[in-house]
Amino acid sequence: MAYHHGNLRAALVEAATALLEDGGPLGVTLRGAARRAGVSQTAPYRHFPDKGALLAAVAEQGFRRLGAAMARAARGHGADPVGALEAMAIALVHFADRHGAHYRLMSGPAVRGRDHPALREAALAAWGLLTTTVTACQRAGRIRAGDPAAFAFVLWSLVHGLSTLLVDEQIPPIVRQTWLPAELAKKATQVLLEGLAGKRSARPGRAVAPTLSPRSPRRRRARRP
Amino acid sequence: MAYHHGNLRAALVEAATALLEDGGPLGVTLRGAARRAGVSQTAPYRHFPDKGALLAAVAEQGFRRLGAAMARAARGHGADPVGALEAMAIALVHFADRHGAHYRLMSGPAVRGRDHPALREAALAAWGLLTTTVTACQRAGRIRAGDPAAFAFVLWSLVHGLSTLLVDEQIPPIVRQTWLPAELAKKATQVLLEGLAGKRSARPGRAVAPTLSPRSPRRRRARRP
DNA sequence: CAGGATATGTTGACACAGTCAACTTCTGGA
DNA sequence: TCCAGAAGTTGACTGTGTCAACATATCCTG
Structure with a gap:
């Protein structure tokens, strides 16, 4: 058996998914996924730069x-x-x-x-x-x-x-x-x-006819950096 | 100054909120909130049974x-x-x-x-x-x-x-x-x-007239315990 | 086929987190 | 007045993410 494990990456993603499904978001842990995949605690770092990357996968x-x-x-x-x-x-x-x-x-x-x-x-x-x-x-x-x-x-x-x-x-x-x-x-x-659906006569009072067409294209809003 | 701190609980909630606002969900930590409130790391446990309770507050x-x-x-x-x-x-x-x-x-x-x-x-x-x-x-x-x-x-x-x-x-x-x-x-x-808004004639083809009235009251669904 | 470069894993360690147990200090009522 | 309980502290334990240094398998080139 290729004890470079074949493809750890996929195994880790699967292990993390399993941890996630039973155990919730808190249950998923880098070390836990590694354990579950049968490798050492830091092995995942050969495939993911950090925990976030695993989660992203x-x-x-x-x-x-x-x-x-x-x-x-x-x-x-x-x-x-x-x-x-x-x-x-x-x-x-x-x-x-x-x-x-x-x-x-x-x-x-x-x-x-x-x-x-x-x-x-x-x-x-x-x-x-x-x-x-x-x-x-x-x-x-x-x-x-x-x-x-x-x-x-x-x-x-x-x-x-x-x-x-x-x-x-x-x-x-x-x-x-x-x-x-x-x-x-x-x-x-x-x-x-x-x-x-279609345009239709609004009820009396005020017209409610949102067209959802942009007034004018806008640049992205400023966000806190 | 009442160095039973007056009301730590409120101070901790405020501190946690501040940590949350800048630092995101990961930035909020029990010890950090305690630090920010100027008390020791385990002081919060006099007011909240665990971290989750603080977050809930x-x-x-x-x-x-x-x-x-x-x-x-x-x-x-x-x-x-x-x-x-x-x-x-x-x-x-x-x-x-x-x-x-x-x-x-x-x-x-x-x-x-x-x-x-x-x-x-x-x-x-x-x-x-x-x-x-x-x-x-x-x-x-x-x-x-x-x-x-x-x-x-x-x-x-x-x-x-x-x-x-x-x-x-x-x-x-x-x-x-x-x-x-x-x-x-x-x-x-x-x-x-x-x-x-109001009922209206559906377009030809099939009627789309959701009334959003229950067919019959139902008990809650089973959930994984 | 040899041998190193490189990818892949492992060991050991560090800082930080949540949490508990034991201890100290303050405060309000009998 | 004095003490029971509330409020806070110290020290320790486990588990986590992550890094540095080391070990080993794989593959390509000569």
Whole structure:
């Protein structure tokens, strides 16, 4: 047996994932992953510069799986982009519901931005699926004209928020006792889709007709360094 | 000077908050808070059973402030519940945008559920504000009939998701470069409100008319213990 | 096939964290 | 007045992330 272990890197990612799934975010530890992979405590440093990098790799793998799950859900709704959008939303919430700790890691501050380009890329890929489908909905006349990225972002926010609340067990009891996660995802998506649908006469009083079109492109906001 | 320090507890919460604001979630440490409060490393254990309890207290205070900010935003829209709802949504996003780490702590797994009833209570209070205002919108005919808790929850999910993405810097570049957070909050809320507004004829194809009324009350789902 | 360069792992150590046990000091009421 | 309990301190233990120095396997070149 190649007792350079073959491929430690993958083993470590798997070990860390296992630690994460049972034991929560606090349960994942560099030394623990090394132990679980049967190597010494500092062996991981040959593959990851630090703990954050390991976590980022785990998160990246999570995004890849999430993207796959969403794509799988969307298939079978080929003709119906709205159905595909709903299915993807449900798939995301479902993913978060199982793999709670994993989802938290993925969307958390484990690794910020540019540190780990592969992570960013995987996340953007999943997000891109949504945008594409939104565009399809627009072509089908089921979503009004406007920047598809913006619409997709609103949908993403909604579903992500739902997932986060679910994972963190912060869904108000009244709501939790009445609906299952998948139902919540479906209904929330449908409500949003209604809002995104066509232009319609606003109720008397004041016009509520958000177009979600930018007034003028803006540079990124200043952030504390 | 009362060198029983007067009220260490409050000082520790404040110190931990300061550590949190600059230094992120990893920067807050029991020993650090104690140092900052000018006491020994184990003094906090006279006031908090463990680190989690301190964090919970910090989070609780955050929810209280958030609730206050939302209430403040809603005031001045007394006659216009829709405007109040929008203002509250913007206030929440604004709160998350500043106090990023604090918001992450509040909505994170710092303390789960029953551990810290005061936390839960403060969170539910903020959430209750939304529900009340949704009810007002229904009375004003601006939101269709249905369970206000469910509608409020959808709105909460949307705004919370937006805030989370903002704090974790996971807003896609295209979106981030085009809109400011407050604009995103306002527009997203408006889209959702349109969806929540009145019943309307669905487009041809299939009816999309989510009522958000429960089929039948359900018990809580089983969770891994 | 030889032999070093390089990737891969290991040992030992350091600083820092959360937490506990034992001790000291302050303070409010019988 | 005086002491019981609250409030705070000291010292120690374990576990963690990380570094430096060392050991070994692998691979490419001569």
